[in-house]
Amino acid sequence: VHAPPTIAVDAMGGDGGPAIAIDAALQVAATGRARLLLVGDGAQLAVDGSVDGIEIVHAPAQVAPDAAPAALLRVQADSSLHRMYALVREGRADAAVSGGNSGALMTVGRAVLGMLPGIDRPGMLATLPTLHGSVRMIDVGASLRARQVHLVQFARLGAACCRVEQPGHVPRVALLNVGGEASKGTDAIRAAAAVLRGLGTLDFRGFVEGDAIFEAELDVIVTDGFAGNVALKVAEGAARMARHLLALGGADGGALARRLLDVRPRNGACLLGLAGCAVKSHGNADRDAFVAAVDRAIAAVVERLVPRVAAMLAADAAGG
Amino acid sequence: VHAPPTIAVDAMGGDGGPAIAIDAALQVAATGRARLLLVGDGAQLAVDGSVDGIEIVHAPAQVAPDAAPAALLRVQADSSLHRMYALVREGRADAAVSGGNSGALMTVGRAVLGMLPGIDRPGMLATLPTLHGSVRMIDVGASLRARQVHLVQFARLGAACCRVEQPGHVPRVALLNVGGEASKGTDAIRAAAAVLRGLGTLDFRGFVEGDAIFEAELDVIVTDGFAGNVALKVAEGAARMARHLLALGGADGGALARRLLDVRPRNGACLLGLAGCAVKSHGNADRDAFVAAVDRAIAAVVERLVPRVAAMLAADAAGG
Numbered sequence: 001v002h003a004p005p006t007i008a009v010d011a012m013g014g015d016g017g018p019a020i021a022i023d024a025a026l027q028v029a030a031t032g033r034a035r036l037l038l039v040g041d042g043a044q045l046a047v048d049g050s051v052d053g054i055e056i057v058h059a060p061a062q063v064a065p066d067a068a069p070a071a072l073l074r075v076q077a078d079s080s081l082h083r084m085y086a087l088v089r090e091g092r093a094d095a096a097v098s099g100g101n102s103g104a105l106m107t108v109g110r111a112v113l114g115m116l117p118g119i120d121r122p123g124m125l126a127t128l129p130t131l132h133g134s135v136r137m138i139d140v141g142a143s144l145r146a147r148q149v150h151l152v153q154f155a156r157l158g159a160a161c162c163r164v165e166q167p168g169h170v171p172r173v174a175l176l177n178v179g180g181e182a183s184k185g186t187d188a189i190r191a192a193a194a195v196l197r198g199l200g201t202l203d204f205r206g207f208v209e210g211d212a213i214f215e216a217e218l219d220v221i222v223t224d225g226f227a228g229n230v231a232l233k234v235a236e237g238a239a240r241m242a243r244h245l246l247a248l249g250g251a252d253g254g255a256l257a258r259r260l261l262d263v264r265p266r267n268g269a270c271l272l273g274l275a276g277c278a279v280k281s282h283g284n285a286d287r288d289a290f291v292a293a294v295d296r297a298i299a300a301v302v303e304r305l306v307p308r309v310a311a312m313l314a315a316d317a318a319g320g
Numbered sequence: 321v322h323a324p325p326t327i328a329v330d331a332m333g334g335d336g337g338p339a340i341a342i343d344a345a346l347q348v349a350a351t352g353r354a355r356l357l358l359v360g361d362g363a364q365l366a367v368d369g370s371v372d373g374i375e376i377v378h379a380p381a382q383v384a385p386d387a388a389p390a391a392l393l394r395v396q397a398d399s400s401l402h403r404m405y406a407l408v409r410e411g412r413a414d415a416a417v418s419g420g421n422s423g424a425l426m427t428v429g430r431a432v433l434g435m436l437p438g439i440d441r442p443g444m445l446a447t448l449p450t451l452h453g454s455v456r457m458i459d460v461g462a463s464l465r466a467r468q469v470h471l472v473q474f475a476r477l478g479a480a481c482c483r484v485e486q487p488g489h490v491p492r493v494a495l496l497n498v499g500g501e502a503s504k505g506t507d508a509i510r511a512a513a514a515v516l517r518g519l520g521t522l523d524f525r526g527f528v529e530g531d532a533i534f535e536a537e538l539d540v541i542v543t544d545g546f547a548g549n550v551a552l553k554v555a556e557g558a559a560r561m562a563r564h565l566l567a568l569g570g571a572d573g574g575a576l577a578r579r580l581l582d583v584r585p586r587n588g589a590c591l592l593g594l595a596g597c598a599v600k601s602h603g604n605a606d607r608d609a610f611v612a613a614v615d616r617a618i619a620a621v622v623e624r625l626v627p628r629v630a631a632m633l634a635a636d637a638a639g640g
Contacts, residue, residue: 033615089596095598096617097616106591178546210557238554238555262563270481276405278405284335294329294354298354301327
């Protein structure tokens with residue numbers, strides 16, 4: 001029988017102070033499935049008496065939510081975030097959990113724990129439910145931009161995670177991109193694709209677009225942290241809307257669903273800024289969707305969109 | 321009584337050849353709400369006899385789907401895309417519609433039509449339905465990365481579009497970002513925020529995150545084309561999933577909905593690549609969600625995720 005794991009929890013990291021972390025720790029400790037080290041300002045963490053399986057680790061300093069990386073590293077070895085990671089480094093905890101700022105978590109984690117050999121930067125890996133099960137996405141916001149080398153490292157990390165969780169399965173990996181063709185995307189994405197095509201430890205499936213992530217049969221989607229964060233959060237926001245629709249039900253739900261969910265009436269994106277009116281239709285539009293794009297162009301002509309936008313910009317420039 | 325607008329349609333731009341564009345043109349022409357110039361290879365565009373309101377404009381060359389910008393401009397003045405834009409420039413058409421590659425649409429549009437004064441780059445503006453109505457998003461993929469100046473121009477274009485469509489309303493504009501705090505995002509985004517705060521022609525609302533775009537009361541969301549394309553397409557993919565759930569209904573739909581739509585069980589993202597196990601929880605997690613993040617950490621410890629990932633990376637490096 002193994003002892004339950006010890007988890008160091010940054011009690012000060014969440015948006016609303018330590019109450020949530022304390023409640024969660026009490027619930028987990030009550031089941032005995034882990035021991036918890038609650039790290040933070042002892043005065044705010046006073047759990048009634050001593051609770052079995054919970055220990056308070058005093059760390060009085062606070063990481064400012066918007067501290068710059070240099071400030072994070074200079075100051076606060078006695079912040080809850082530093083102490084949390086130090087407990088893992090010292091072997092007193094097996095893992096760390098924080099609801100703090102992603103950038104701070106990454107910066108302090110690199111400084112206190114260090115990196116795995118061959119990896120320059122951590123990637124934040126989240127799991128999204130899909131039609132066929134789930135898919136891992138890495139990075140969802142540990143950093144913002146990623147060069148080729150980072151994307152390749154994220155792919156190797158995500159694939160290794162999949163191989164640990166599904167032994168014997170060769171991970172199907174794709175890069176998040178704005179199109180499926182080899183010419184699409186930034187230089188970093190295209191260069192990463194060239195490297196990933198040559199890796200024998202994973203099954204590289206090329207590019208995946210945002211609309212396919214819930215349907216594609218993939219194990220790992222690789223992206224920079226900005227796009228990954230946007231993708232994850234849009235998916236969460238859409239799930240919240242879908243729950244709202246299902247809860248509404250009836251005629252109200254049906255009317256809202258028709259408005260929110262039918263993509264065809266909104267096919268047709270204006271290329272604003274050109275000295276003339278141009279509308280882009282989806283490449284794979286069906287007839288009704290293409291008609292919608294033509295109607296978007298007709299409406300723009302009728303409302304004189306481009307000349308009126310041009311006049312406004314000119315007036316704004318003249319006015320100030 | 322005004323004459324109906326004339327719309328130049330790039331019949332060769334869609335993924336599946338000209339059939340969709342021809343069908344759409346026939347449908348629009350039949351109602352008389354526009355005249356259509358169908359631009360493309362005359363041999364493929366032969367509409368039976370002469371149809372009222374449709375004219376074929378022969379442009380035999382094809383734009384390769386993955387042509388580089390230089391190649392686009394060098395070659396093909398007789399491509400359907402060039403001819404489409406030329407018809408607008410010459411005043412023979414009032415607007416242009418194409419299902420072709422976004423990059424080609426932008427590059428050729430700039431070259432043939434030119435830009436509005438003070439605008440360097442077109443932004444592609446799409447409309448997304450929201451709980452409160454709809455919101456414009458610009459750029460959804462005309463280009464990939466945007467510097468500060470481009471983000472500010474997109475904001476001015478999107479706001480002008482809103483002022484044309486809703487006279488008297490001051491557009492509420494936000495920048496898409498990975499968090500709401502002023503410190504979040506790339507240098508370009510933060511610099512653009514500083515400029516937008518000073519513009520009197522719009523109501524700058526700061527940063528919006530991906531999960532809020534369906535609920536926020538905004539008129540224009542500004543972003544670079546990569547993130548905008550990802551956001552738009554994830555929203556489309558999510559809408560497709562939601563339609564699928566509603567169509568399934570019953571017990572099957574309910575079970576799938578519970579799995580796809582409950583965000584709490586999947587709170588907790590692993591910071592992979594650190595030399596130790598760390599899990600990030602949402603900053604605004606409730607107790608159950610925070611427990612899920614702790615359980616994610618417990619599972620990672622129990623399955624020895626980090627040491628096994630480290631061993632795999634080392635073996636891969638040794639092996640190849």
